[in-house]
Amino acid sequence: MNSAGTIATRERLSASQREALIKLLADEDQAVYQTIRDKIRSYGPQATEWLRPHTLSRDPVLRRRALEIVRYFDRQGADNRFLGFCLQHGEEFDLEQGAWLLAQTQYPEINSEAYQALLDSFAAELRERVDFGAEPRQVLTAVNHYLFQELGFVGNSANYYDPENSYLNRVVDRRTGNPINLCLVYLLVARRLRLPIVGIGLPGHFVCRYQSSASELYVDAFNRGAFLAKADCVQYLVRAHYNIRDQYLAPLSPRRFLLRICANLHQIYQQLEMVDETTRLHRYVVALSR
Secondary structure (H helix, E strand, C coil): CCHHHHHHHCCCHHHHHHHHHHHHHCCCCHHHHHHHHHHHHHCCCCHHHHHHHHHHHCHHHHHHHHHHHHHHHHHHHHHHHHHHHHHCCCCCCCCCHHCCCCCCCCCCCCHHHHHHHHHHHHHHHHHHHHCCCHHHHHHHHHHHHHHHHHHEEEEECCCCCCCHHHHHHHHHHHHHCCCHHHHHHHHHHHHCCCEEEEEECCCCEEEEEECCCCEEEEEEECCCCCCCCCCCHHHHHHHCCCCCHHHHHHHCCHHHHHHHHHHHHHHHHHHCCCHHHHHHHHHHHHHCCC
């Protein structure tokens, strides 16, 4: 339906017609429900204005179905915002903002500012504990103890390909994730502490690197912050039969960082045969690959 037709139809929709649609939305007949759902969707995002109050209905069926449609439009809006963000910027942008915008494409209801405040609190706690004049290994040991021992962040080895491992809000909620998103948490906390941490995208794995003029340390956030030397990363590449390339040990730009997260998700959804999600992530990968 074109936009003019949608607007004209919406303007003719009376309060009684809305009530009739809402009543039918809870119909037990699945075919009726799907017809009504599609009808309501045809009015576009404006339908959420009169549908949203019913997400608090005492009728569990109506509540669930109203929430489904509202969430459909909320995700649509989040999708547009994320794609706009990807297309607007070059290699360098606010990686944390990009990660929260990506999370909202799957969880549009999250309050990203609250999550940012939580990361702020992690950094504030560490600021009270860490002796920033100490040797880098000692500083990172204190960061590791807090994140991986006290807060309990750990790699999700049991369900490595769970899509939730790739959404920052769920990684923070569950204290588990895949290598790149645990490194993302580590990086975002470290930046708040002004530590020189970057993300290193090894093929098939992801680690953080601390580098100053006098020291270089690699941190494996997926394995509770285990320390690695550059030689360990090279050995990993050799064992995995990769050619030794400088690009494998080079820091990723924010754009390449976010692209890798989206590419991982695209592959996961493809393996799970989730067609809509695969298509959605394909759009993100294309937008970030330009």
